Amino acid sequence: MDFELSEQQQLIRTEVRNLAGKFDWGYWRDLDRTGEYPHAFFNEFAANGWLGTVIPTEYGGSGLGVTEAAIVLLEICASGAGTSGASPIHFSMFPPMPIILHGSDEMKRRYLPPIARGEMKLAFSVTEPNVGSDTTQLQTTAVRDGDEWAINGRKIWCTNAQNADRVLILTRTTPADQVAKRSKGMSLFFAEMDRSAISVRLIEKMGRHAVDSNELFIDDLRVPHADLVGEEGEGFSHIMTGLNPERIVIAAEAVGIGRAALDKAVHYAKDRVVFGRPIGRNQGVQFPLAEAYAHLEAAELMTLKAAWLYDNGLPCGKEANIAKLLAAEAGCDAVDHAVQTHGGFGYAREFDVERLYREVRLYKIAPISQQMVLNYLGEHVLGMPRSY
Amino acid sequence: MDIIVTLKQVPDPEAPKETFRIDESGMKILNPPNIDPVINGYDENAIEAALQLKEAAGGKVVAVSMGETGATRALKQAMAMGVDEGILLQDESFADADAASTAYVLARAIEKIGSYGLILCGRQASDWDQSQVPSGIAELLGLPSVTAVQKVALQGDTVRVERILEDGYEVLDIHGPCVVTVSNEANKPRYPTLKGIMTAGKKQIPVWDAAELGVDAAQVGSAGALTRVSKLYVPSFDGDCEFIAGETPEEMGANLALRLRELKII
Numbered sequence: 001m002d003f004e005l006s007e008q009q010q011l012i013r014t015e016v017r018n019l020a021g022k023f024d025w026g027y028w029r030d031l032d033r034t035g036e037y038p039h040a041f042f043n044e045f046a047a048n049g050w051l052g053t054v055i056p057t058e059y060g061g062s063g064l065g066v067t068e069a070a071i072v073l074l075e076i077c078a079s080g081a082g083t084s085g086a087s088p089i090h091f092s093m094f095p096p097m098p099i100i101l102h103g104s105d106e107m108k109r110r111y112l113p114p115i116a117r118g119e120m121k122l123a124f125s126v127t128e129p130n131v132g133s134d135t136t137q138l139q140t141t142a143v144r145d146g147d148e149w150a151i152n153g154r155k156i157w158c159t160n161a162q163n164a165d166r167v168l169i170l171t172r173t174t175p176a177d178q179v180a181k182r183s184k185g186m187s188l189f190f191a192e193m194d195r196s197a198i199s200v201r202l203i204e205k206m207g208r209h210a211v212d213s214n215e216l217f218i219d220d221l222r223v224p225h226a227d228l229v230g231e232e233g234e235g236f237s238h239i240m241t242g243l244n245p246e247r248i249v250i251a252a253e254a255v256g257i258g259r260a261a262l263d264k265a266v267h268y269a270k271d272r273v274v275f276g277r278p279i280g281r282n283q284g285v286q287f288p289l290a291e292a293y294a295h296l297e298a299a300e301l302m303t304l305k306a307a308w309l310y311d312n313g314l315p316c317g318k319e320a321n322i323a324k325l326l327a328a329e330a331g332c333d334a335v336d337h338a339v340q341t342h343g344g345f346g347y348a349r350e351f352d353v354e355r356l357y358r359e360v361r362l363y364k365i366a367p368i369s370q371q372m373v374l375n376y377l378g379e380h381v382l383g384m385p386r387s388y
Numbered sequence: 389m390d391i392i393v394t395l396k397q398v399p400d401p402e403a404p405k406e407t408f409r410i411d412e413s414g415m416k417i418l419n420p421p422n423i424d425p426v427i428n429g430y431d432e433n434a435i436e437a438a439l440q441l442k443e444a445a446g447g448k449v450v451a452v453s454m455g456e457t458g459a460t461r462a463l464k465q466a467m468a469m470g471v472d473e474g475i476l477l478q479d480e481s482f483a484d485a486d487a488a489s490t491a492y493v494l495a496r497a498i499e500k501i502g503s504y505g506l507i508l509c510g511r512q513a514s515d516w517d518q519s520q521v522p523s524g525i526a527e528l529l530g531l532p533s534v535t536a537v538q539k540v541a542l543q544g545d546t547v548r549v550e551r552i553l554e555d556g557y558e559v560l561d562i563h564g565p566c567v568v569t570v571s572n573e574a575n576k577p578r579y580p581t582l583k584g585i586m587t588a589g590k591k592q593i594p595v596w597d598a599a600e601l602g603v604d605a606a607q608v609g610s611a612g613a614l615t616r617v618s619k620l621y622v623p624s625f626d627g628d629c630e631f632i633a634g635e636t637p638e639e640m641g642a643n644l645a646l647r648l649r650e651l652k653i654i
């Protein structure tokens with residue numbers, strides 16, 4: 001057993017930390033207020049080659065694994081960038097997964113190099129307003145018309161759509177009553193964000209204001225057959241193969257945010273003097289922070305284990321789900337205690353834990369809720385009856 | 389032109405000040421726990437200057453560092469930035485070196501590397517701030533040296549530098565091999581790219597010990613040190629806060645100025 005990161009992974013960690021450190025708390029505070037996209041941050045990471053972390057070398061990336069992707073996103077979050085910084089990078093690393101795993105060589109050649117260079121921004125659209133976690137019921141359809149497909153329907157929570165050039169979109173191509181299993185008959189497209197056929201409505205939300213999430217109204221979006229990812233009818237399983245890596249990097253992000261908040265809280269607890277002594281001298285302040293630290297460490301360990309399994313081609317569903325569950329809990333708790341440690345100032349924007357508090361909450365909901373993770377563990381790991 | 393850059397790993401100057409620790413009896417600065425040491429900031433300026441010269445005029449950049457095993461990380465980082473080769477100088481006998489015995493080992497290593505037109509160093513190391521090693525290297529190798537430059541350029545075999553003065557700078561041309569120390573005004577060191585990190589990952593870092601360098605045991609490490617630290621301590625700073633009174637902001641300002649003069653601060 002070896003728990004040590006490789007020398008290269010350590011260097012990746014240090015360099016991402018340094019690069020993300022160029023963008024200070026004020027940068028993110030301003031973008032959170034204005035809702036402006038973090039273009040400068042994104043471009044800096046693109047220029048230094050980080051967007052291509054998991055893209056194979058023959059398509060212009062670095063061909064590294066989910067472990068490295070997790071390290072990159074954890075450090076971005078730990079710098080204080082939070083989800084505002086992680087999401088733009090996340091959306092260049094994760095949506096291409098199905099293309100990397102199932103796309104044709106021609107498709108990879110066309111799209112992966114510009115994604116790696118940061119010249120093509122992506123969105124990912126599965127969730128629908130009327131369907132929720134029960135993905136196989138989705139209502140957006142794609143119908144073949146000669147060499148094209150015509151897509152119609154409504155999607156919700158499509159992150160990045162305001163700036164995206166392309167969207168990875170899951171549709172139904174064979175009606176649910178005509179397939180043996182509900183998970184069949186769905187297809188995945190890597191469609192151009194053709195704004196004449198897709199109207200994009202920004203959703204006002206609790207946090208991560210710099211990175212948009214949207215409702216999409218899709219009216220006769222025409223997609224060439226060449227942009228069908230993998231096999232027709234297998235879209236759901238193609239998406240599923242990318243879900244464990246996503247859970248792993250999501251877990252890493254939650255740990256990173258927790259760590260950023262904890263760092264702030266520890267400094268504050270040492271500095272802030274009340275009743276004639278630093279508040280951190282009180283066990284009531286110190287213990288929750290120490291406990292949060294321990295939970296973050298444990299969540300990180302599970303995240304790295306899941307990543308290691310995935311990168312070594314081993315099954316990792318159990319570990320990826322547990323990592324996501326524990327990290328979301330640990331991240332939210334750490335930020336909550338950080339806010340509490342700051343007292344009234346924790347509620348003030350200027351002290352930044354307030355932003356992290358709004359951002360980290362997302363990890364218990366998306367990309368999969370804690371309950372659905374527990375459903376998975378109960379059913380698939382513990383072998384109990386399916387509860388839904 | 390082939391360029392050699394010398395590097396030192398130092399405790400991270402960005403580390404929170406409360407983590408600063410020294411070993412008073414051993415008279416050493418301790419690296420703060422859980423905070424990795426970093427490349428001396430001025431050495432990063434030297435690396436950047438070397439890489440820019442290489443990009444403009446070709447040649448090879450080799451980095452050398454005398455240090456513990458962990459210093460390979462500093463060399464790997466330099467290689468990730470674009471340095472072609474890194475060499476670690478390491479031997480038990482090199483421990484507790486001062487500027488003189490460090491310069492001696494580095495000079496021997498530079499002789500062993502052999503091919504170079506320019507040696508770039510950081511203008512000082514941020515741990516002890518002595519700025520003596522580069523001049524020591526120049527002395528031992530019989531080379532001209534120019535310290536604290538804000539710009540370095542090549543014109544054929546001539547090195548043109550801008551040396552920082554108190555009230556401006558002077559331009560100097562140096563013919564043939566020389567030692568130049570680079571100041572932070574010179575550039576903004578680049579961040580390694582992911583591709584650079586991966587290229588560096590594949591390269592080996594040779595380790596040269598005392599035998600490999602053929603050094604004189606009496607001139608290295610503590611044996612070769614010409615200076616002795618007689619006492620090392622952290623000075624204590626006692627803060628005292630005084631509020632200056634006044635009816636109006638102007639009056640408060642005037643009272644503050646008077647008080648500062650009384651304290652001989654202005």
Ligand SMILES: Cc1cc2nc3c(=O)[nH]c(=O)nc-3n(C[C@H](O)[C@H](O)[C@H](O)COP(=O)(O)OP(=O)(O)OC[C@H]3O[C@@H](n4cnc5c(N)ncnc54)[C@H](O)[C@@H]3O)c2cc1C
Pocket residue numbers: 123124125126127131132133134156157158159160205213362365366367368369370371372375387388
């Ligand atoms: C900021 C943000 C960005 C997002 N970005 C994207 C994106 O880019 N692309 C995309 O496709 N989606 C995105 N999403 C959507 C996200 O993946 C979903 O919100 C998430 O999967 C939950 O689905 P839902 O909102 O439909 O909740 P529902 O499925 O409606 O669930 C509501 C609640 O009921 C619980 N619940 C439902 N069924 C069960 C059950 N059987 N047992 C126990 N509990 C149950 C859930 O856990 C949840 O708490 C984003 C969401 C947010 C908030």
